[in-house]
Amino acid sequence: MLSRVADNLYWMxxxxxxxxxxxxxxxxxxxxxxxESSSSVDRRWQRVLAALGNPLDLAWSGDAYQVAxxxxxxxxxxxxxxxxxxxxxxxxxxxxxxxxxxxxQRVNRLFHQVAHxxxxxxxxxxxxxxxxxxxxxxxxxxxxxxxTMGHGEGWQFIQVGRYIERASATASLLNLYHREFWGQAGNxxxxxxxxxxxxxxxxxxxxxxxxxxxxxxxxxxxxxEFLLLNPEFPHAVRYSIDCLxxxxxxxxxxxxxxxxxxxTRLAGRLRASLxxxxxxxxxxxxxxxxxQGILYQCRDIHEMIYQIYINYSIQTALAG
Amino acid sequence: MxxxxxxxxxxxxxxxxxxxxAYDEMFEAIGQPREHxxxxxxxxxxxxxxxxxxxxxxxDLSLLNQGITFTVYGxxxxxxxxxxxxxxxxxxxxxxxxxxxxxLTQRIxxxxxxxxxxxxxxxxxxxxxxxxxxxxxxxxxxRQMRGLQVPRNVYIAVVGSDLIRLPSGEFVVLEDNLRVPSxxxxxxxxxxxxxxxxxxxxxxxxxxxxxxxxxALLSTLRSLAPExxxxxxIVLLSPGxxxxxxxxxxxxxxxxxxxxxxxxDLVTHDNIVYMRTTTGLRRVDVIYRRVDDDFIDPLAxxxxxxxxxxxxxxxxxxxxxTLANAFGTGVADDKALYSYVPKIVKYYLEEDPILNNLxxxxxxxxxxxxxxxxxxxxxxxxxxxxxxxxxxLIGPHSTAAQREExxxxxxxxxxxxxxxxxxxxxxxxxxxxxxLAPRHVDLRPYVLFGDKVTxxxxxxxxxxxxxxxxxxxxxxxxxxxxxxxxxx
Numbered sequence: 172m173l174s175r176v177a178d179n180l181y182w183m184x185x186x187x188x189x190x191x192x193x194x195x196x197x198x199x200x201x202x203x204x205x206x207e208s209s210s211s212v213d214r215r216w217q218r219v220l221a222a223l224g225n226p227l228d229l230a231w232s233g234d235a236y237q238v239a240x241x242x243x244x245x246x247x248x249x250x251x252x253x254x255x256x257x258x259x260x261x262x263x264x265x266x267x268x269x270x271x272x273x274x275x276q277r278v279n280r281l282f283h284q285v286a287h288x289x290x291x292x293x294x295x296x297x298x299x300x301x302x303x304x305x306x307x308x309x310x311x312x313x314x315x316x317x318x319t320m321g322h323g324e325g326w327q328f329i330q331v332g333r334y335i336e337r338a339s340a341t342a343s344l345l346n347l348y349h350r351e352f353w354g355q356a357g358n359x360x361x362x363x364x365x366x367x368x369x370x371x372x373x374x375x376x377x378x379x380x381x382x383x384x385x386x387x388x389x390x391x392x393x394x395x396e397f398l399l400l401n402p403e404f405p406h407a408v409r410y411s412i413d414c415l416x417x418x419x420x421x422x423x424x425x426x427x428x429x430x431x432x433x434x435t436r437l438a439g440r441l442r443a444s445l446x447x448x449x450x451x452x453x454x455x456x457x458x459x460x461x462x463q464g465i466l467y468q469c470r471d472i473h474e475m476i477y478q479i480y481i482n483y484s485i486q487t488a489l490a491g
Numbered sequence: 492m493x494x495x496x497x498x499x500x501x502x503x504x505x506x507x508x509x510x511x512x513a514y515d516e517m518f519e520a521i522g523q524p525r526e527h528x529x530x531x532x533x534x535x536x537x538x539x540x541x542x543x544x545x546x547x548x549x550x551d552l553s554l555l556n557q558g559i560t561f562t563v564y565g566x567x568x569x570x571x572x573x574x575x576x577x578x579x580x581x582x583x584x585x586x587x588x589x590x591x592x593x594x595l596t597q598r599i600x601x602x603x604x605x606x607x608x609x610x611x612x613x614x615x616x617x618x619x620x621x622x623x624x625x626x627x628x629x630x631x632x633x634r635q636m637r638g639l640q641v642p643r644n645v646y647i648a649v650v651g652s653d654l655i656r657l658p659s660g661e662f663v664v665l666e667d668n669l670r671v672p673s674x675x676x677x678x679x680x681x682x683x684x685x686x687x688x689x690x691x692x693x694x695x696x697x698x699x700x701x702x703x704x705x706x707a708l709l710s711t712l713r714s715l716a717p718e719x720x721x722x723x724x725i726v727l728l729s730p731g732x733x734x735x736x737x738x739x740x741x742x743x744x745x746x747x748x749x750x751x752x753x754x755x756d757l758v759t760h761d762n763i764v765y766m767r768t769t770t771g772l773r774r775v776d777v778i779y780r781r782v783d784d785d786f787i788d789p790l791a792x793x794x795x796x797x798x799x800x801x802x803x804x805x806x807x808x809x810x811x812x813t814l815a816n817a818f819g820t821g822v823a824d825d826k827a828l829y830s831y832v833p834k835i836v837k838y839y840l841e842e843d844p845i846l847n848n849l850x851x852x853x854x855x856x857x858x859x860x861x862x863x864x865x866x867x868x869x870x871x872x873x874x875x876x877x878x879x880x881x882x883x884l885i886g887p888h889s890t891a892a893q894r895e896e897x898x899x900x901x902x903x904x905x906x907x908x909x910x911x912x913x914x915x916x917x918x919x920x921x922x923x924x925x926x927l928a929p930r931h932v933d934l935r936p937y938v939l940f941g942d943k944v945t946x947x948x949x950x951x952x953x954x955x956x957x958x959x960x961x962x963x964x965x966x967x968x969x970x971x972x973x974x975x976x977x978x979x
Contacts, residue, residue: 174767175756265732268741268751324769422769480769485760488772 174481176266177328181476183262183278184332190255191309192340193223197239198302199373203366204235215370218351222344222374226250243302244288252305256285271319274312281308330418331476338411339469341375345398345408346462353391353458368394375406395458396450408465409445415472416442422480434475441468509929514656514917516581516932527584527977534692535579540925546688547578547922553684574677575970577921580685581932581952582696588948588976591654591662594846595936596944599650601836602667602823603940606646608839610636610819620838621831628906629828630876631670631821633784635791639808641817642715643942648815649708649779650938651675651950654846656917663847665933667832669824670816671781674971675937676739678951679704679746681973697978699948704937705746708779711941715813716776723776726750726766728757730782730798740781754782759802762809777813784818826875826909827853850912854905863910864901867894870910872901885961887913916961919972921954931955933963934974949974 200219204212216238217231226248229241245251260282267275288301313333320326348371352364368389372378375398384401385393401407416438423431445465453461510521517528524532535543554573583591608615609626616623626632651672653665682701686693709725716723729740731753744751756766757775765772780787786796791804806812822828830851836844852859852870863870867886874882884897901908918929936950952974953963963969 172769173750173752173756174769175753177769268745328769481767483767483771485758485765485772488765489760 172269172324172328176269176325178481179262179266180269180325180328181332183259183266184329185336186255186259186262187278187309187312188333188336189250189340190252190259191306192337193242193250193252193255194302194305195376196222196374197242198299198306199370201235201239202299203370206366211367214351215367218347221347222340223250224343246286252302253285256282256305266325269325271315273315273319277308277312277315281305281312284308324422327418327421331415331422334411334415334418335469335473337406338408338415339466341398341406341408341411342462342465342469344371344374345395346459346466349395349458349462353395365389371398377404377406380404392450392454395454399453400445400448400450402446409442412438412442412445419472419476431479434472434479437468437472437475441465441472508920508927509918511915512658513915513931514658514660515929516656516917516919517929527582530695531579531582531692534689534695535927543578543922544925550578550684550688553687554680575956576677576681576684577923577930577954577956577970577972578688579920579922579927580689580973580975581919581934582975582977583949585699585977585979587662590845591934591936592946592948594662594664594844595652595938595946597836597840597842597845598652598664598667598832599647599938599940599944601839602669602832603645603647604839605835606817606820606823607641607644609822610646611638615835615838618838620834621828625825625828625831626822629822629825631784631819631825633819633822635804635808636817636819640810642717642810642813645715645815645940646817647820647823648711648715648940650940651935652938654934654936655849655914656934657914658917660917661847662934663849664832665849666826666829667824668935669820671783672935672937673736673739673781674935674951674953675704676742677971678937678947678949678974679742681951681971685973696975698975699978701947701949704947705743707939707945707947708743709747709749711939711945712777712779712813712815714941715815717810717813720776724766724774725777725779726752726757726775728752728754728778728780728782728787730754730786734781736781743779749779754787754798754800757800757803759800759806762802762806762811764800764803764806764812775812777815779815784821787814787818821876826851826873827855827906830909849914852910854901854908854910860901860905864898867898869913871913872897872908872910875907875909883962885913888961913961919952919954921956921972923956928958930958931961931963932972948976 196219200215203215207215212235213231213233216235220226220229220231220238223242226242229238229248229250232238241248241251243252246253246257248254256278260278263270263275263278285305316326316329320329348367352367368391369378372381372389372394377398380401381389381394381397384397397404398407400409402409402413404410419431419434419438423435508518508521510518516525517532518524551573554576605615605621609632615621616626647669649672651668651674653668654662655665656662678701712725713723716725725747726749727740727744727747729737729744729751731737734740741751750756750766752766752775758765758767758772760772764775764778766775782798785793786798788799788801788803789796790801792799803812803814804818807814807818829848830853833844833848836842852863854860854863863872867884868889870886872884872886877883884893886894889897897908916931916933919932920927921930923930932952932954934950934952936946939945952972954970954972955961955963956970
């Protein structure tokens with residue numbers, strides 16, 4: 172497969188995952204805001220902005236709807252949902268021959284839905300309906316991808332993009348919540364803090380799954396364990412890294428004798444740390460730097476993918 | 492044809508069918524269809540207009556769903572339109588086609604010999620058949636090609652020549668496209684759609700197939716591989732998704748089963764071209780390039796090009812990679828050189844041209860220039876290096892201001908223009924507003940030249956869909972129709 176094509180598939184997938192994440196975080200937090208006092212609203216939205224990587228030129232103005240509008244519709248802001256979906260479509264368009272026509276139609280439809288959304292609606296309402304339809308559109312795309320595209324190398328690059336984005340997103344959310352709330356670790360959460368933990372779980376679509384495992388007692392340590400180490404829940408960091416490594420192994424296999432060993436080592440080490448780690452050990456150490464470490468490793472894996480598959484130098488390629 | 496059927500057909504708009512001096516593809520005279528159009532007319536007569544409309548709609552939908560579109564594109568919004576096409580086929584009897592086929596084979600063979608000659612010994616220039624200044628002043632002449640050996644001595648592997656039919660019914664060549672001719676994907680998809688719309692008519696007619704075009708293109712490219720490369724890797728080089736013909740590039744690559752690459756996918760090292768794949772660098776042997784000379788290698792040609800591959804030309808010169816078409820072929824489709832093609836055919840092949848040229852005035856000749864400047868209102872003036880219907884003045888349809896503008900430009904740079912009489916080239920019936928209306932058409936057959944010459948029967952018939960218009964280019968409101976060459 173051409174390196175450029177792999178690159179396009181990878182970013183198409185990452186951008187869609189990012190758009191979904193942003194849409195869900197906005198929806199969850201706009202919804203929670205209805206139940207809250209203004210002081211916690213300020214903190215929450217500053218956290219939302221931090222979770223989305225503090226998008227350029229966007230400071231907390233005190234108006235949640237205005238921020239949500241920018242993060243949704245402002246195509247000049249690269250983090251907005253519109254920008255992410257436009258970029259995903261742009262990437263898909265360049266590899267139209269590699270993806271199925273069903274996939275193309277899905278992502279194209281999603282683009283038109285977002286780009287032509289009627290903005291004449293009043294600015295203090297951002298319809299939850301709209302955010303949910305974005306999430307639904309992306310879910311449909313993923314379903315169509317799995318059932319209409321051959322699960323070869325291209326599909327594996329789509330998996331890599333999706334799970335590396337997801338693992339980073341979940342890890343950085345955990346990191347932010349940890350910084351603010353883990354002071355009183357161990358005790359079941361109450362009152363307004365209870366809402367924050369619900370917010371965290373919902374931002375990862377994990378509320379129901381958590382309740383099934385641990386009941387509705389929201390205990391911060393268990394939440395951390397669930398979102399970090401659960402091997403079955405698709406938005407948990409461990410699950411994402413498992414999928415990421417499986418996809419990387421499959422790509423490595425296609426390449427035959429390629430020297431992908433540094434990448435195998437990076438991904439394998441991260442996977443082992445999550446797979447064999449215990450929550451008690453992690454809690455006894457510095458949780459913040461553990462989470463930060465996951466983010467760094469994701470970044471390293473991304474760079475190594477580029478070094479090996481996409482941006483390699485001619486000399487190393489000819490020598491190998 | 493039975494008169495009863497003709498009357499039924501009359502009921503939808505045939506009385507207004509215009510027949511004048513121009514050759515009509517369907518009618519010899521009013522009420523007298525040519526023999527090979529009779530089955531089509533009978534079929535149409537038996538179909539209610541509603542049914543024809545329904546089939547047309549089904550065909551449009553089929554094209555849109557398959558994504559057979561050309562793009563009008565901006566980052567903010569993406570719009571894609573289907574290439575307009577007409578429902579009624581243009582039918583060419585086999586003996587007429589055989590004549591065209593022989594003529595094109597002869598012409599392409601001679602033009603290829605000409606290219607080889609001017610980039611090597613230059614005999615035809617030394618013998619004074621073609622003036623040196625015409626060749627050396629052409630902006631598509633590439634001095635970098637001097638003395639370079641190209642595989643099998645084939646410079647022009649893929650050609651699309653534009654033919655028109657004169658009022659006498661004779662096919663003449665309007666221009667040769669020897670650089671990167673496009674449109675062949677529309678020929679192929681038109682045919683697919685037509686088979687779905689008129690299956691019975693197909694059986695009844697016995698139409699010669701064209702499906703093998705992509706396969707023939709692939710074997711042509713393979714036959715041009717550098718020596719010693721038994722299993723050559725062939726790629727199609729496209730300028731990328733913003734090019735209006737991107738659909739065609741992707742379509743052809745997929746049909747041939749080869750990679751569609753862009754300049755940034757290719758690298759050269761030690762005069763060998765590689766493409767970057769996820770499994771490492773893979774050597775490339777033949778490049779079917781759809782990027783113009785100017786943009787293909789920033790080291791050899793335009794330095795500001797970002798579409799090209801640095802070092803490609805050196806790899807080509809070293810014989811490690813073949814490009815189809817070769818560089819510098821544009822000198823032979825220059826519109827001023829065009830007028831010398833009959834002499835070129837005669838010079839190399841010692842035969843009379845089978846297909847004639849249109850009469851052409853060269854404007855760097857003072858006598859011819861004066862004649863043209865006096866008669867701008869009745870002539871067509873074209874810029875020699877342009878294509879796609881740009882840089883053209885159609886005298887009878889022009890305003891005084893436009894004529895004045897061209898007069899100025901001609902005087903400033905006479906080498907850059909030629910003039911031809913305005914020809915009312917042939918018309919074919921089109922299905923427009925529920926009736927038959929005649930529209931001007933040309934014909935672009937696609938010629939492949941590798942170890943042998945292959946011409947798929949037919950080609951792309953382009954239609955000037957606007958009433959009375961003589962411009963068939965898709966960028967100027969033209970459309971297309973399927974072209975049927977008959978077995979017998």
